[in-house]
Amino acid sequence: MFVLHSHLPYVLGHGRWPHGTDWLNEAAAETYIPLLNNLFQLVSEGYHPHLTIGITPILAEQLTADSFKKELLTYLQFKIEAAKNDRFEFARYGEGEYTALAEYWCNFYTKVREDFVTRYKGNILNGFKILQQTGFIEVITCAATHGYLPLLKDDRSVEFQIAQGIETYKRHFDVKPAGIWLPECAYRPSYNWAAPVGKYPSEPRKGIDEFLSDSGIDYFITDSHMLKGGKAIGMYLARFDALKKLWEQYEKEFVEIKEGFRKTPYEAYLVASNPQKKPVSVFTRDPKTGLQVWSGEWGYPGDGSYLDFHKKRFPGGLRYWRVTNPKIDLALKEIYRPEVIEEKVKEQARHFVQLASTILADNFKQRKRPGILCAPFDSELFGHWWFEGPRWLYHVLKIIDDEKVIGLATGSEYLKKEPPTRVISLPEGSWGEGGFHYIWLNEWTKWTWVHIYEAEDEFYSMLARARGKGSEVLDSVLRQLARELLLMQSSDWQFLISTFSARDYAEMRFVRHQRNFKRIAGMADQLLEGKQPDTADWTFFKDVKAQDNIFPQVVLPSG
Secondary structure: EEEEOOOOOOOOOOOOOOOOOOHHHHHHHHHHHHHHHHHHHHHOOOOOOOOEEEEEHHHHHHHOOOOHHHHHHHHHHHHHHHHHHHHHHHHOOOHHHHHHHHHHHHHHHHHHHHHHHHHOOOOOHHHHHHHHOOOOOOEEEEOOOOOOOHHOOOOHHHHHHHHHHHHHHHHOOOOOOEEEEEEHEEOOEEEEEEEOOOOOOOEEOOHHHHHHHHHOOOOEEHHHHHOOOOOOOOHHHHHHHHHHHHHHHHHHHHHOOOOOOOOOOOOOOOEEOOOOOOEEEEEEEEHHHHHHHOOOOOOHHHHHOOOOOOOOEEOOOOOEEEOOHHHOOOHHHEEEHHHHHHHHHHHHHHHHHHHHHHHHHHHHHHHOOOOOOOOEEEHHHOOEOOOOHHHHHHHHHHHHHHOOOOOOOOOOHHHOOOOOEEOOOOOOOOOOOOOOOOOOOOOHHHHHHOOOHHHHHHHHHHHHHHHOOHHHHHHHHHHHHHHHHHHHHHHHHHHHOOOOOHHHHHHHHHHHHHHHHHHHHHHHHHHHHHOOOOHHHHHHHHHHHHHHHOOOOOOOOOO
């Protein structure tokens, strides 16, 4: 069961380069369109991919925005012109191999542009929709803006993120989603929980699975350490008091279900924090195959023949060098040779299939029945980070279908064939470093949660005050207030801050949405008092609404 999780934060209208819309352009050109092309090639050749692909609601909103279509075409033209300029310069200096590689890039981006305009009619999302409608893949949803659900202060915020995610999915795909990718695979069971930042009392909180059950979601994915008990905490608790406080509270309150059987990542289980509600199925990430695909040092992407991600030629930013050796410096990288790649990805695809077959065969010997190997990855690994990834995936899916030693299944297909019967409890945690919440709650990000919690309180207080006082103007203001809260809650900001990958951009974006929220809340307060915001406020509101024009059908929670 391959699961590809596709996600980018909301970047349209919020910068272009080095941080902003070009993230989306790169992912579209190098990942989403190549993935679609390879999936449609498999279908045209008579194969069935059985791929499960998650597309976050905030990504779906961006891929269907008119402004994105213009941005991508501009980006692709820039890349084509950069390749032509490089080709001219290389030819002047008699560098024949580099000249040919510049021509390769010119053809690559020209083909992407042609596919985007002609094949997909400017709508990448529709390609995935067609594949789902024809039964070849399953698309699952996510929380609206990839909010980090276990740390949200109010149960209504968790419900809001999930409900908005489902509503947006239905608007784009015309059906209800069966599965969900929990942001960062982060889960929290039901227990008396207190916010780790600020002085808030503990109170009963629903388990994340309860929200999924209430929403009609059938399954989600968890990490392997979560299945085993969630003890992969490491040194982070000692480094940060708020995290330690949260973990101690969880350990005190959490009541584990005594299963009486040995859990395995190769079986789907049921999770039920509340015995009065329908359990939700859970698949577990396979720890053995993950390293082969994730690791740039030990896995396939680190192969010396593959395109090096880091070394680029400016001003065009095109890449002309191969990994050579993942441990050598950039100056020693050798020229990339596209002509050797197809055989290399075939070879490594066969290796992966053999590895997966061995794991499932061993599982069958031990349990005397078929198991499920769940292999989840970020979609952007395939093509963007690992340029050859989409072709590798094509060959893996093709080999499995040809050899028929193991089978392929989407989440729903497997649950229909092998419905789980055993109930387990999952601990609190995520698939982030350390296994708990450290990447999203630490000394660098604590301040963001202070503002998120304050905004949650203000938002639900505002909705309660607005009950029965609805007007078209007030409704519009409250819906934009909701959008800004959802954008504040995006887990991307804490991730980018903690990993230093784009800290300045993430901090700036969080502060912008927080300030937008506060000013719009002030406007809502004036309207509720029977007053009118001034002209400057309405000018501000109009501009923010145009910039953050996501989720036209906002599912406002109860006050």
